[in-house]
Amino acid sequence: KGYDPVLVEAAVKHAAEHCNPPLPKTEAQQIVKSALRYYDACEDLGEVYKQYQDKLDKRYCIRPPGVLCYTKFTARGEKRLIPLANFVARPVKEVVRDDGVNQDLEFEIEGVLAGGRKLPRIRVPAKDFPSLSWVIKWGAGANVEPGQGAKDRVRHAIQSMGLDIPRETIYAHLGWRKVNDKWLYLHAGGAIGEEGPVSDVLVDIDQQLHDYRLPEPPSDPREAVRTSLRLLEVAPEEITFPLLAAAFRAPLGEAYPIGFYLFLAGPTGAKKTELTALIQGFWGANFHSKNLPGGWASTANSLERMAFLAKDAVYVIDDFAPTGEYLHLEADRILRAQGNMSGRARLRPDGSLKPRNFPRCLIVSSGEDIPRGQSLRARGLIQEVEPGVVDIERLTELQAAAREGVLASAMSAYIKWLAGRMDKLKKFLQARHIELRKVVRKRDFAHDRTPDLTANLLLGLEQFLVFCGACGVMTREEQEKLWKKGVETLLRVTERQAGYLETEDPVERFLALFHTALSSGRAHLSDASHGGEPENPQASGWRQDSKGDWHPLGEKIGWRENGSVILDPDATYAVVQRLARDQGSGCLPTQRVLWKRLAERGLILTREEGNRSRFAIKRIVEGQRRRVIVLLEGIDETQTPGEHEQDERKTFAESFLLATLETGPKQTLELLEEAQKAGITTQELLEAKQKLRVKVIGDLWLLP
Numbered sequence: 001k002g003y004d005p006v007l008v009e010a011a012v013k014h015a016a017e018h019c020n021p022p023l024p025k026t027e028a029q030q031i032v033k034s035a036l037r038y039y040d041a042c043e044d045l046g047e048v049y050k051q052y053q054d055k056l057d058k059r060y061c062i063r064p065p066g067v068l069c070y071t072k073f074t075a076r077g078e079k080r081l082i083p084l085a086n087f088v089a090r091p092v093k094e095v096v097r098d099d100g101v102n103q104d105l106e107f108e109i110e111g112v113l114a115g116g117r118k119l120p121r122i123r124v125p126a127k128d129f130p131s132l133s134w135v136i137k138w139g140a141g142a143n144v145e146p147g148q149g150a151k152d153r154v155r156h157a158i159q160s161m162g163l164d165i166p167r168e169t170i171y172a173h174l175g176w177r178k179v180n181d182k183w184l185y186l187h188a189g190g191a192i193g194e195e196g197p198v199s200d201v202l203v204d205i206d207q208q209l210h211d212y213r214l215p216e217p218p219s220d221p222r223e224a225v226r227t228s229l230r231l232l233e234v235a236p237e238e239i240t241f242p243l244l245a246a247a248f249r250a251p252l253g254e255a256y257p258i259g260f261y262l263f264l265a266g267p268t269g270a271k272k273t274e275l276t277a278l279i280q281g282f283w284g285a286n287f288h289s290k291n292l293p294g295g296w297a298s299t300a301n302s303l304e305r306m307a308f309l310a311k312d313a314v315y316v317i318d319d320f321a322p323t324g325e326y327l328h329l330e331a332d333r334i335l336r337a338q339g340n341m342s343g344r345a346r347l348r349p350d351g352s353l354k355p356r357n358f359p360r361c362l363i364v365s366s367g368e369d370i371p372r373g374q375s376l377r378a379r380g381l382i383q384e385v386e387p388g389v390v391d392i393e394r395l396t397e398l399q400a401a402a403r404e405g406v407l408a409s410a411m412s413a414y415i416k417w418l419a420g421r422m423d424k425l426k427k428f429l430q431a432r433h434i435e436l437r438k439v440v441r442k443r444d445f446a447h448d449r450t451p452d453l454t455a456n457l458l459l460g461l462e463q464f465l466v467f468c469g470a471c472g473v474m475t476r477e478e479q480e481k482l483w484k485k486g487v488e489t490l491l492r493v494t495e496r497q498a499g500y501l502e503t504e505d506p507v508e509r510f511l512a513l514f515h516t517a518l519s520s521g522r523a524h525l526s527d528a529s530h531g532g533e534p535e536n537p538q539a540s541g542w543r544q545d546s547k548g549d550w551h552p553l554g555e556k557i558g559w560r561e562n563g564s565v566i567l568d569p570d571a572t573y574a575v576v577q578r579l580a581r582d583q584g585s586g587c588l589p590t591q592r593v594l595w596k597r598l599a600e601r602g603l604i605l606t607r608e609e610g611n612r613s614r615f616a617i618k619r620i621v622e623g624q625r626r627r628v629i630v631l632l633e634g635i636d637e638t639q640t641p642g643e644h645e646q647d648e649r650k651t652f653a654e655s656f657l658l659a660t661l662e663t664g665p666k667q668t669l670e671l672l673e674e675a676q677k678a679g680i681t682t683q684e685l686l687e688a689k690q691k692l693r694v695k696v697i698g699d700l701w702l703l704p
Contacts, residue, residue, distance in 0.1 A: 008032060012028055012031050013032075016031075048112055049066060049116075052088045052112070052161065055090065055160070055161040056088075056161060057160035057161075060084075060153075060157045060160070061081070063081060063083075065114050065115050065116075066088065066112060066114035066115055066116060067083050067085070068083075068084045068085045068088045068157060069081040069083050084144065084145055084154050084157065085143065085144045085150075087112065087114060087135075087138070087141075087142045088111060088157075089109050089110065089119070089158050090109065091107045091108065091159070091162035092108050092109070092121070092165055093107070093108040093167070093168065094106070094108075094162075094166070095108055095123065095168055095170055096167065096169045096170070097170050097204070098172060099171075099173045100173045100175075100311060101356075101357075102355055106123050106124060106125050107124045107126060107129055108121055108124075109134075110122075111138065113138070119142065120138075122137050130155055131151075132151050132154060132155060168202065170202045170203070170204045171186050171203045171204075172203075172204055172205060173186065173205070173309045174188075174209065174212055174311050174312065174313050175253065175254060175312030176251075176254035176311070176422065179191075179198075179201060182194065183422040184198055184201060185214075185251070186205075187203065187205075187213055188203065188284075189214060189215075191203060192217060192415050193419050194416065194419040194420040196217055196416060197216050197217075206305075208293060208294075208306055209306065209310060211283075211284045211286040211291065211293070212283045212293075213284045213285075213286070213408075214283065214411060214412040215285075215412055216412065217409070217412040217415070217416040218409050218412070218413060221409065221410060221413030221471050224407070224409040225410050225413070225414075225473045227398070227401050227406045227407065227410065228244075228282075228407060229244075230394065230398055230401075231243065231244050231278060232244060234278070234391055234394050234395050234398055235271075235275065235385070235389055235391065237489050238489060238493050239275070241486050241489040242262060242383065242490065242493060243278075243364075244461070245458070245461040245464070245486070245490065246262050246279065246362055246364060246457065247279050247282050247460070248460045248464035248467075249456060249461075249463075250314045250361065250460070251312050251411075252312075252418075252425065252429060252459060252460060252463060253311065253360060254422065255425035256429035256430055256459065258341075258361075258362050259338070259339060259341050260339060260362075260379060260381065260452075260453045260456055261335050261338045261339065261363040261364070261365065261379065261380040261381075262362070262363070262364045262365070262380060262381050262383070263320075263335075263364075263365050263366065263371070263381070263382045264366040265367060265368070265369070265370045265382060265383070265384055266366075266368070266384055266387070267368060268368060269387055270385045270386060272385040273318055274289050274390070274399070275385065276292070276318065276364050277399075277402075278395075278398055278402060278407070279314050279316070280292060280293070280314055281399075281407045281408065282314065282407045282408060282410065282411040283314065283408060283411060284408055285402065285404065285408055287402070288403070292316045292318045293306065293310070294306055294316060294317035295317060296317055296320050296327060296330070296365075296367070300330040304333070305357055307334065307337075308343070308360055310361040312360065312361070314361065314362050315359075315361040315362070315363055316363075316364050317334070317363060318365070318366055319366070320365055320366065320367025321367055321369060322369055328371060328372050328373075332373055334363070335371060335376055335380060336375075336376055337358050337359055338358075338359040338362075338379070339378075339379025340379070342358050343358030344356065370382060374505050374506065377497070377500050378447040378450065379449060379453075381453055381457070381493070381494065382500045383493065413471065414467050417467050417471070425463075429459060432459060432462075433455050433456065433459055436454075436455035437455040440454045440455055440458075440491065443495065445494070450494050450495075453494060454491065454494045457490050458486075458487065458490060461486045462483065465479045465482060465486075466479075506594060507597050507601055509580070509588065510598070513576040513580055513583075513588075514572070516579060517541070517554070517575050517579055518539065518540060518541040521541065521554050522541075522555070522575060522579060523541050523555050523557040523571075523572075524552040524553055524556055524557070525540040525558045525559055526540075526558075526560075527559060527561075528560060528561035528566055528621045528622065529622070530622070531559075531622040533550045534560035540560060541553050541554060554575075555571060555575060556568070556571065558571075558628070559621050559622070561621070564630055564631060566619060566621060566628045566630055566631075567629040567631065568628065569595070569627070569628065569629050573588075573594070592615070595629060596615065598615075598631075599613065603632055604629055604632060605617055616629060617630060
């Protein structure tokens with residue numbers, strides 16, 4: 001009969017009259033009412049549903065009051081309508097979220113609830129779309145019917161309406177991207193190119209980075225750039241020059257990777273957070289000391305992700321105040337990733353590797369404590385901020401300029417200037433970095449990473465000074481004068497990093513802990529021949545009682561013999577490791593690594609066996625043959641012989657050893673006899689051999 005209401009009612013009435021017994025009138029009316037629920041008259045649903053019905057696959061339809069139905073035919077060819085959901089939805093746009101590594105597809109979906117109420121547009125990740133779990137975003141009213149296959153049919157119906165929807169790309173990170181063959185710098189407010197703001201590029205950054213919002217580059221940036229230079233007056237130049245160089249080094253990350261971090265350390269009230277907030281203010285007027293993008297209270301995963309998205313920008317992580325090991329471990333993970341330009345590898349649920357998230361920004365951090373670890377500290381520049389060194393009046397003036405967006409205007413102009421030069425900078429900066437590092441390396445640095453760090457800061461300072469000249473803020477003479485001053489300051493600052501590295505040097509830490517163990521009574525040394533009171537018992541962990549007798553304290557970890565110290569490797573390592581943990585200073589490296597570091601410094605005897613060095617050598621102590629560690633120099637802080645006399649004897653021993661070995665291989669006894677005739681002890685000969693790194697075959701150095 002079709003779907004004409006009059007025909008349907010007449011047909012049901014006729015059938016009811018011919019039933020045996022006849023169907024009551026009330027039941028016939030109920031059947032008519034039920035049938036008309038699926039009356040296919042879209043115009044009665046209103047115009048809001050018509051745009052859905054026109055695009056919907058023919059296997060589906062919409063019935064009053066707006067129910068999505070599936071058309072099913074029975075074996076007898078009868079048509080049945082199966083309700084699927086009390087709403088209808090369709091995709092209106094495909095969105096590709098591009099964070100520079102991942103391109104994640106999302107659907108923008110809108111809908112109408114039964115009764116005609118429009119549902120707001122929502123964005124659904126493509127991976128979550130089939131499950132329909134996103135429907136709950138529309139509230140409890142939107143509901144999918146129960147039953148096998150209902151969800152899958154709703155999903156199919158919605159997708160059937162998305163055949164010709166548009167696709168757009170939204171960038172989900174900060175920093176440089178090449179779009180349509182032009183370099184653009186992305187920020188929360190859009191993009192900046194060589195010509196200024198670009199309106200047709202969409203940026204949707206994470207909420208935590210929404211304050212990275214640059215203003216339109218000023219037509220005349222000179223006043224903003226001059227204000228930026230006043231940063232050098234806020235505190236001593238040893239603090240402000242690295243900060244200024246770092247701020248203008250960050251946007252160069254696309255042209256040449258950064259690979260270092262800055263850390264301001266100092267007591268509370270020293271204004272270190274305010275200094276980091278000034279640097280962060282170059283990326284937005286909303287940043288201040290109470291609103292910084294990162295904090296060490298956040299999880300390591302969160303910080304790692306934000307440092308990845310904050311590409312080519314400064315990312316401040318504030319308030320490093322550890323109360324245990326956990327925060328040191330997090331700092332090691334984040335800051336080491338910055339220094340190495342690498343992140344943790346992760347697996348997807350299917351076992352495939354995810355792209356790595358590594359810091360693409362320049363991390364600037366602050367705290368009352370400094371992250372531990374020699375290699376970690378070598379990857380960054382650590383600066384001490386003492387109370388009273390910050391000029392409060394000038395700091396306040398610059399903070400006001402930051403709130404007004406003056407610093408962000410200077411950065412915006414700098415970025416516009418860089419946009420037209422980015423391709424050239426990609427080639428130039430690498431060669432320039434190598435050149436600067438080569439020059440810097442002529443200075444004496446405690447770690448080989450320090451020249452690289454210094455050259456990186458100089459790149460930022462140099463490009464900023466070139467920009468100052470390009471916009472008319474400085475003459476050539478003024479540029480050269482500030483460049484020279486900046487180079488001298490940065491070299492002076494980076495040379496001071498040796499102090500931070502020495503305190504974390506595993507060799508220095510071991511020696512300090514070793515002496516502490518002896519002086520505090522946690523361990524002692526005995527005489528190697530009889531196991532009793534050694535020479536210099538005071539420095540060997542022994543204490544004298546009121547009767548004048550000496551008694552050992554703590555655990556025995558070694559022996560003294562002829563001025564040298566012989567250690568039980570396992571006992572010594574256990575004691576110093578336990579002491580390190582008690583002090584909260586972190587654990588030492590493994591035994592083998594520790595002995596190797598001592599050997600590299602010439603502080604222990606080693607024995608060459610084939611192509612490998614053995615650090616634990618055989619010696620007879622207390623009548624037993626043991627594998628021990630023999631310490632040579634720099635161990636006993638209480639040695640009394642004159643340094644001049646010792647140096648003369650060491651030089652004599654080295655000269656003798658060289659002279660005898662130059663004549664060809666010598667037997668052990670023959671060499672020892674000649675040494676005795678020359679007035680050289682066996683111990684001095686062994687020290688000379690270690691000093692000269694002479695490789696001797698066999699058991700030459702095993703005899704006592």
